[in-house]
Amino acid sequence: MKYEIGDFVSKPVTGICKIEDILYLNPQDERNNKLYYLMKPIEDEKEKIYVPVSNSDSRLRLCMTTEKAWNLIKRIPEIPIAWTNNEKMREQNYKAAVKANDPEALVAIIKMIYQRKQKRLAQGKKCTATDARYFQVAENLLYMELGVALGKPKQEICKTIIEYINQSKQEN
Numbered sequence: 001m002k003y004e005i006g007d008f009v010s011k012p013v014t015g016i017c018k019i020e021d022i023l024y025l026n027p028q029d030e031r032n033n034k035l036y037y038l039m040k041p042i043e044d045e046k047e048k049i050y051v052p053v054s055n056s057d058s059r060l061r062l063c064m065t066t067e068k069a070w071n072l073i074k075r076i077p078e079i080p081i082a083w084t085n086n087e088k089m090r091e092q093n094y095k096a097a098v099k100a101n102d103p104e105a106l107v108a109i110i111k112m113i114y115q116r117k118q119k120r121l122a123q124g125k126k127c128t129a130t131d132a133r134y135f136q137v138a139e140n141l142l143y144m145e146l147g148v149a150l151g152k153p154k155q156e157i158c159k160t161i162i163e164y165i166n167q168s169k170q171e172n
Helices: 025-031 066-078 087-100 103-124 129-150 154-171
Strands: 008-011 015-024 033-041 050-052
Touching: 008 033, 033 103, 066 103, 066 129, 066 154, 087 103, 087 129, 103 129, 129 154
Parallel strands: none
Antiparallel strands: 008 015, 015 033, 033 050
């Protein structure tokens, strides 16, 4: 088995969950050897999610370690922006980044949406509803995972990233 009880895993769209148990859902499953991870999202401890152990590889990955989290934060300025000029393709790219369950893909779309927002505001336009929605989703997923990895509340992560990047700029 890939994950153990107590592990924090990242699930696409849902975010970070803690594995509470590994069990058979009913006696039939035991005969079929169908084990499930019982997980609770860290954002909603009342919710329960069951993921079959057999196809968890495509749906789950271990939460970043502290070291990987700092490495990602260090690389944020270098991560290319996922720029898309085609309006119709843009939302598909946002969805793909969220489903990919890849922190780097989240950073890329957060950077793109932030730049788009700045451009639109400079032109006297508002941020689009789609951009606003995916910005919030991507930030939430990224900050949730970085928060677990760094042992900090999700709300402090943005400030932590900005301070780290500013400090790095001053040292160079």
